[in-house]
Amino acid sequence: MSDKRQLNNGSIFTRRQFIRRAGAAAAAIAVTGKALGANERLGVGFIGCGGRSGAHLNTVHWLKTQANEPVEIVAACDIYRPRMRKVVDAYGVKGYMDHRELLDDPNVDVVCISTCDHHHGYQAIDAVRAGKDVYCEKPMTHWRQFELTKRLAAEVRKSGRVFQLGTQGMSDSAWHQMKKLVQDGLIGQPIHAECGFFRVGDWGERGMPIDDENIKPGPDLNWEAFLGDVPKRPFDVSRFFRWRMYEDYAGGPATDLFPHSLTSVVSILGVSFPNKVVATGGKFRYQQREVPDTFNMLIDYPEKVTIAVLGTQGNDNQGTGFRGSGKRVPIIRGWEGSLTIEGKEIVFVPAKGCDKKPQRFDIEHAEDFVEYWRKFLACCRLRQQNTLSPVDLAYHVQTALQMGMLGFRKGKVATFDAVEENIVL
Numbered sequence: 092m093s094d095k096r097q098l099n100n101g102s103i104f105t106r107r108q109f110i111r112r113a114g115a116a117a118a119a120i121a122v123t124g125k126a127l128g129a130n131e132r133l134g135v136g137f138i139g140c141g142g143r144s145g146a147h148l149n150t151v152h153w154l155k156t157q158a159n160e161p162v163e164i165v166a167a168c169d170i171y172r173p174r175m176r177k178v179v180d181a182y183g184v185k186g187y188m189d190h191r192e193l194l195d196d197p198n199v200d201v202v203c204i205s206t207c208d209h210h211h212g213y214q215a216i217d218a219v220r221a222g223k224d225v226y227c228e229k230p231m232t233h234w235r236q237f238e239l240t241k242r243l244a245a246e247v248r249k250s251g252r253v254f255q256l257g258t259q260g261m262s263d264s265a266w267h268q269m270k271k272l273v274q275d276g277l278i279g280q281p282i283h284a285e286c287g288f289f290r291v292g293d294w295g296e297r298g299m300p301i302d303d304e305n306i307k308p309g310p311d312l313n314w315e316a317f318l319g320d321v322p323k324r325p326f327d328v329s330r331f332f333r334w335r336m337y338e339d340y341a342g343g344p345a346t347d348l349f350p351h352s353l354t355s356v357v358s359i360l361g362v363s364f365p366n367k368v369v370a371t372g373g374k375f376r377y378q379q380r381e382v383p384d385t386f387n388m389l390i391d392y393p394e395k396v397t398i399a400v401l402g403t404q405g406n407d408n409q410g411t412g413f414r415g416s417g418k419r420v421p422i423i424r425g426w427e428g429s430l431t432i433e434g435k436e437i438v439f440v441p442a443k444g445c446d447k448k449p450q451r452f453d454i455e456h457a458e459d460f461v462e463y464w465r466k467f468l469a470c471c472r473l474r475q476q477n478t479l480s481p482v483d484l485a486y487h488v489q490t491a492l493q494m495g496m497l498g499f500r501k502g503k504v505a506t507f508d509a510v511e512e513n514i515v516l
């Protein structure tokens with residue numbers, strides 16, 4: 092992967108310099124429409140080697156070995172050595188315990204960030220600054236890091252790097268078809284939408300595996316690096332392995348589950364920043380955690396449309412059914428009718444008093460994680476920023492979720508100053 096390339100003018104570039112130049116030429120590509128290196132082999136580095144990262148590694152490995160995709164797993168990083176070593180041994184790649192060292196690796200073109208929520212923003216900024224394209228797991232940032240969210244969006248835009256958030260449900264054609272129907276005016280002026288996420292269990296939090304009850308910080312575990320920007324505290328094995336239970340590192344349904352539910356609906360409606368968010372909920376079933384298990388948000392947008400995002404981890408009745416990554420099927424309501432999904436069809440139901448006829452549309456294809464990765468890698472090769480979950484969509488969704496969490500914790504309605512791009516409480 093560290094080959095040298097001879098350019099037309101005779102100069103020799105390392106692969107990394109070559110790719111950097113390619114990135115710098117992105118603007119020119121947009122003008123000329125000329126794609127760079129459609130068969131360019133991309134090296135992917137994995138930051139965070141826990142549960143989620145396993146799904147990414149399997150998928151990228153499958154793409155390479157079964158689908159002839161020009162892609163290579165080249166490096167892995169985790170601040171807990173045994174997890175990093177496992178990936179290093181499985182794929183024969185370089186291993187790091189500091190993500191900045193992985194970013195210095197010239198074989199890494201693309202990074203996949205699957206660390207705890209409070210590291211995503213910093214690591215993604217470091218990555219785009221190092222000239223890497225980024226697949227960043229949801230949520231974009233931790234719920235208290237609004238400034239970081241804003242900075243990440245700006246840094247990605249400025250860098251011209253490719254960014255995709257880990258909301259793989261966006262590979263489902265249903266949402267894109269519904270967006271087109273709304274844009275075409277089928278439901279008239281949108282006024283209200285409902286979505287959410289319902290499931291039973293705290294297996295995602297209290298059930299997270301503890302690999303080693305007796306592990307202590309030291310050469311095999313960098314506790315300081317795990318803490319990052321959160322308050323310093325002594326090592327705690329539960330906080331380390333079951334970080335999703337704690338407010339310092341996670342947010343419960345709002346930031347863990349709702350990115351999946353809200354991203355598609357924000358995209359369908361074409362809205363950006365909310366002007367008002369109110370949220371309710373709490374620990375209604377599971378007490379051995381800090382984060383809520385039940386969370387409900389009402390989000391008002393300046394376009395005069397409300398999105399209700401509802402959810403509990405105490406009951407799995409999705410009401411309108413579910414689709415893809417477990418999320419409840421949304422209902423999108425307009426002045427003239429509404430859209431929802433039944434089985435493999437999008438259903439249009441006219442509103443009372445509207446003379447439009449009921450209609451049904453076949454859904455072209457369901458969510459597909461492999462395709463989500465494939466599309467992202469294609470965007471990286473072609474220097475296109477229109478991934479299935481691009482940075483601005485991620486920023487808008489994350490703003491609403493952060494308004495919900497911040498308002499909820501203060502018992503206040505959160506409003507948004509669109510001029511200064513600030514959350515006001």
Ligand SMILES: NC(=O)c1ccc[n+]([C@@H]2O[C@H](COP(=O)([O-])OP(=O)(O)OC[C@H]3O[C@@H](n4cnc5c(N)ncnc54)[C@H](O)[C@@H]3O)[C@@H](O)[C@H]2O)c1
Nearest residue numbers: 139140141142143169170171205206208228229257316317
């Ligand atoms: N898109 C999805 O459907 C989906 C599903 C599961 C998880 N996720 C997201 O993936 C992320 C990871 O979740 P998980 O379940 O894999 O958690 P996990 O605890 O299994 O893995 C996180 C890993 O990050 C490591 N880590 C922590 N701080 C680090 C740092 N500074 N640098 C490098 N490594 C560090 C930890 O040691 C751990 O191995 C979360 O943000 C979660 O929201 C997304």
